[in-house]
Amino acid sequence: xxxxxILTRVDAICNKYDRYDVEKQKDLNVSGDDAFARLYASVxxxxxxxxxxxxxxxxxxxxxxxxxxxAELRRTKARLLEEVPKLQRLxxxxxxxxxxxxxxxRNDLVLALPDRIQAIPDGTAAAPKQTGGWGGSAPRAEIKxxxxxxxxxxxxxxxxxxxxxxxxxxxxxxxxxxxxDMISDGLDTLKxxxxxxxxxxxxxxxxxxxxxxxxxxxxxDLKNTNVRLKDTVNQLRxxxxxxxxxxxxxxxxxxxxxxxx
Amino acid sequence: xxxxxxxxxxxxxxxxxxxSLTRWSADWRNATLLYEEAANLFRVAKKNEKAKExxxxxxxxxxxxxxxxxxxKHMESAAALAKELGYWNEVTDFYRRASELYMECGRPxxxxxxxxxxxxxxEDAMPEAAVQLYNDASAILxxxxxxxxxxxxxxxxxxxxxxxxxxxxxxxxxxxxxxxADKCNATNSQCKAYLGAIIIYLYxxxxxxxxxxxxxxxxxxxxxxxxxxxxxxxxxxxxxxxDIEEIKRVVQSSTVSNLDHVVIKLARKLPTGDVSALxxxxxxxxxxxxxxxxxx
Numbered sequence: 322x323x324x325x326x327i328l329t330r331v332d333a334i335c336n337k338y339d340r341y342d343v344e345k346q347k348d349l350n351v352s353g354d355d356a357f358a359r360l361y362a363s364v365x366x367x368x369x370x371x372x373x374x375x376x377x378x379x380x381x382x383x384x385x386x387x388x389x390x391x392a393e394l395r396r397t398k399a400r401l402l403e404e405v406p407k408l409q410r411l412x413x414x415x416x417x418x419x420x421x422x423x424x425x426x427r428n429d430l431v432l433a434l435p436d437r438i439q440a441i442p443d444g445t446a447a448a449p450k451q452t453g454g455w456g457g458s459a460p461r462a463e464i465k466x467x468x469x470x471x472x473x474x475x476x477x478x479x480x481x482x483x484x485x486x487x488x489x490x491x492x493x494x495x496x497x498x499x500x501x502d503m504i505s506d507g508l509d510t511l512k513x514x515x516x517x518x519x520x521x522x523x524x525x526x527x528x529x530x531x532x533x534x535x536x537x538x539x540x541x542d543l544k545n546t547n548v549r550l551k552d553t554v555n556q557l558r559x560x561x562x563x564x565x566x567x568x569x570x571x572x573x574x575x576x577x578x579x580x581x582x
Numbered sequence: 583x584x585x586x587x588x589x590x591x592x593x594x595x596x597x598x599x600x601x602s603l604t605r606w607s608a609d610w611r612n613a614t615l616l617y618e619e620a621a622n623l624f625r626v627a628k629k630n631e632k633a634k635e636x637x638x639x640x641x642x643x644x645x646x647x648x649x650x651x652x653x654x655k656h657m658e659s660a661a662a663l664a665k666e667l668g669y670w671n672e673v674t675d676f677y678r679r680a681s682e683l684y685m686e687c688g689r690p691x692x693x694x695x696x697x698x699x700x701x702x703x704x705e706d707a708m709p710e711a712a713v714q715l716y717n718d719a720s721a722i723l724x725x726x727x728x729x730x731x732x733x734x735x736x737x738x739x740x741x742x743x744x745x746x747x748x749x750x751x752x753x754x755x756x757x758x759x760x761x762x763a764d765k766c767n768a769t770n771s772q773c774k775a776y777l778g779a780i781i782i783y784l785y786x787x788x789x790x791x792x793x794x795x796x797x798x799x800x801x802x803x804x805x806x807x808x809x810x811x812x813x814x815x816x817x818x819x820x821x822x823x824x825d826i827e828e829i830k831r832v833v834q835s836s837t838v839s840n841l842d843h844v845v846i847k848l849a850r851k852l853p854t855g856d857v858s859a860l861x862x863x864x865x866x867x868x869x870x871x872x873x874x875x876x877x878x
Contacts, residue, residue: 505836509837510836513840516770519770520771523730523766523768524766527730
């Protein structure tokens, strides 16, 4: 057989068995007036999308993006769980053209929905199983905030290395603070000493001035005295007296030599 | 003169000075020389009593010779010997006389030095007299306008007062130090003096005085801008809150450790007695003004 023949035959078979195609029925039903079917279809597709996202999250290497995706998943799950009671109400309603079996089936489907929603993996270690009825407020309790205690397991892994780093940083900071304290003490002492030295210098300035004047006076006196002394000595040692002294000395030496010869 | 026996010198000199029928006017010049020699010999021989007397007489001789400078010098030596002998009254008298003689020379500096020396000699034996001498010495310097030299005197007077446990007097002498420092623009000493005064008032349990003192000192610009001011305000606020730990911490700080030794010792003992009582008093005081504020 040729390809075209196979294709046509396949098409014919598909058309024949289209009735049994659940997906297609669902799609057909979507365009119908059945609100339940519509809502159910949308919820279903959301669940599928969420499952896909969960797959993506588990494959994600970067923890940050994984966390973000998980958060989104949780939000989606919460939203979907909110839709469930609506679906329940719609399921119970009788819609024309619907058999009782289908009605029961719808109910079962709706009941199975929450489990399916919960089963979407979003990084929770142990999702709490809700066993009670679905009251109006129950879905609210299911809404989890991002910073819930249950999610710490993942976060701890992250911060083990960073907490060590933080510890080291704190230690180093403390040591630096200690060193700086010691330096500041030393500087205080230096400052005090410098101030005292400054005051001491200020104190000594007038004393130095006094010393200056007194010493000037003393030098002037000395100069005077020196000059006068010089004059006196010159007078004493005038040449005439000097010659007389020398001649007399020679005479005495001559007499002495004569006596001892 | 080759006579080396100081006693003989003394007797000779006495004879020169004593007026009698044969001698109508005393020969002070020679007498003084003899006295000085004798005194030196006595001092070398460690005969302090005789040396002291000899110095007294030598000083008198110099006075007669109208040289107050030498007279004062001899008086000082006499006083030093008297101190070693332990004749405290004589020590006071001699140093005062020496100071007067220095003032006659017109030299206030050595005058106050003499009084200061006397005071330090008497610190242990007669602290009240010592304090008196310190105050007189500082007064002389202040008159002369040389307050800078007075700082040490005020500090010494403060330490003696603290030893005598006269805390208000001690604080007032520190405040006088502050005043003197202010005239010389010695801001560091001034601020330290004020902080010391506040600490002394706190030690004496006189919280109100301390606060008053702090308020007065805050009027002074230099103090207001200083480290010591911050330290004082921390201390006072710690007191009003009754926080003993805080007081201890402030006292250990380097600002307080730069003060005078005696003041540091007081500061370390500071949270004396009932800090909580002060706290309640201060608290009550604070409440009333708040009420007034609310009404207005």
